[in-house]
Amino acid sequence: MSRLVAGLLLLLLSGAAAAAQDARFDARTPGGPSLVIESTTDLSVFEPIIKAFQDSHPATGVVYRELTTNELDRHVAAACEAGRFAADLVISSSVDQQVKLVNDGCALPAGGDLGAALPDWARWRDELFGLTYEPAVIVYNRAWFAARPVPRTRFDLIDLLRDSDAFRGKVGTYDIETSGVGYLFAFEDAIQASTWGRLVESLGRNDARTFCCTADILDRVADGRLLLGYNVLGSYALSRMIRDPRIGIVLPRDYTLVMARAGFVSRDARQPEAARAFIASLLTPQGMRILSGAARLFSPVDGEQALARLTAEHGKGDGANPQAFRPIALSPALLVGLDRAKRRLFLEQWRAAMPKSGG
């Protein structure tokens, strides 16, 4: 009973949230169908993409609904379970949840050669397509590091945190219990390297602060309340860095996790063709140009080179090492992190190391 009430409440909440965030882009020729996109990406980032899509599909209207990763996952999962329509196209940065949704049969195969240009890691089952190329980066306060060496790798970071008291309360990262992408990066870190245990320990010893959202970390690093941000989503950090000279970015040279925001056509889509066309439009040269533009989302197709180029231009010697890029493959292996037993164990280790903290 309580679950039912909670579920209803959740539906109401997400519905309300959804309704509040709906952005409508009417078809330029009236009377056309409307493509419903549910996404975790800021509307401001997607607006040029939608406009470009409508240039080539003037008869299709677009409803863009922005949700948080967990809202989106719950909403789509519930609709999928019940066989209801939630959205035609679902795009989320929480790729593990996206993999789970596809694994649970919520997606429609795209068919044709959609996504043929994508590397293997960025597509799964002809249903889930990686659309962006976003590294997990270390951000730092340029002013403070002006006369000090910037940590280039996780070993540097661990050494830095061990050797100095300056970072007590001055290091920020995601609260992995509330941030989907934070949890994903942390979990992948734990798989990738043995440094994870020592790193978490160092973060805990330095009373690292945890935040729900990327902007919170970037704001604080910019104004000096934080000196370092770890595992910050690169797209936001890069576009901020270009606007804001107070922030510097490091793509760790031992390895750089790369996440591709993933999209799939919903099984219960009303406009599956339009949804496929939208995905296809993101993989066109024009689409990739928009992704690589102000939003700095890049595309899995050419993200590696574009990212290396950009960081070389702005990094003052902090250039990225493309060999160190570790894209997070869209595969059932991502289900492990979402496993409830595994998640409980992982969060227990995290909590044991990290101090209780709020934003």
Added chain:
Amino acid sequence: MAARQSRPQSIALRLGVAMTLIFATVVVATVVAASRYGREAADEAFDRPLEGAAFQIAERVSVVDGKADVDLPVSAFELLSLARNDRVFYRVIGPDGATITGYDGLQPPTTSLGKPEQIYDSTFKGVRVRAVRLTRHLAERSVSGGVVVLVAQTTAERSALARSITTRAVAIIAFAGVALMVLAVVIVRVALRPLARIERTILSRDVNDLSPIEVPAPEEVAVLIAAVNRFMARLSRRIDGMQAFVAEAAHQLRTPITALRVQSQLALDETDPATLKRLNRRIHGRSIGLARLTDQLLSHALVAHRADTAALEPLDLRKVAIEAEREVRVVSDGSDAVALELPEEAVSARGDLVSLREAVKNLINNALRHGAPPVGLRVVPQTAESGAAILVRDGGAGFPDDLAARIGERFLSNGVDAESAGLGLSIVAAVVAAHQARLVHRRLPDGGFEVGLEMPRQAG
């Protein structure tokens, strides 16, 4: 028979049809076998990682705070991700039957084989899955019992592999089939080449050449050639016999005719009435003998010819008897009387009137010449036991036993002798054979001898 001959049958076509049927059967059988093999091979290839993943998960089952818990290994899922396009489901069930983690709806196999590990087919979320169930027994202080690990995977990749294996196998089989068909066509042509060679050999022969065909031929065709050669040998003998008959007949006729001419020459020059009369009697006797010989030779030739050509028609045996008696009477010198004994009703039989008449004439002539009077001819209708018969009787002792046994032998072996019964009886035997009749002879209880033809019994 005629209908079958009117539709010629091609050996090449028959072989082609037979081989096509065989090939079709073989191809269908191998396709079925290939698809089964493909399925089994694909299952084997994809069951291994499935089991491996289940083992890895089972290894990570531990007891924490008195409860069974599992720390899923990423490697297990990476192993399963090797099947790039398949979805993965799993469930770990504690000793108490509650799900520790995973998909609650995933069901263990309905029938347990009693082994700790079992692979089974199932459906989950409406799709077909291949699943493995693995039981790990815990024996801790606080927890004892089996933890069940279920790992399932959709079957897209294994179906694709099975299809690919099957497709390749079928492609190879199809190629082999086409190659075999082409080879078969070549082989049939090569195998039938001796027949064409024989055809050419026969067509190129002289019309009168009946010598055996000597063509190198495979065993099977050699049988056919041997049959043709046997037939030709028979034909050759028949023609030889005919030629010998003509030569012999000419020779036989020439001698009495020469004698006749010499005697008539002598008669022309003779003036003594007594000698002339004697010569005249001799000429008369020779003429009768010659007439009889000629008659018999012609009769035989006629009968032999008719046996091959004349159709058997319904006739009345009484008519045969009457005509035979009349013709004998016309040729004879009037001294021979034949008593005719006929029933009132017609005696029907199927036969050739001319042949039968000649046969009966020969029997009568034999009786007149070799038997003793009185000579009689009677016709007997068909009875319940025997067919209709036409019988010649005389008062003599009948055939010598050795002659009776040799009736039907080739007449020329005895030499043509107008005074012999051999030629006449061989004509009778030929007619009997042509009519499928029976030559019957018996001694009569009151002395005398009866011989004749018993026709086959007629129905109705």
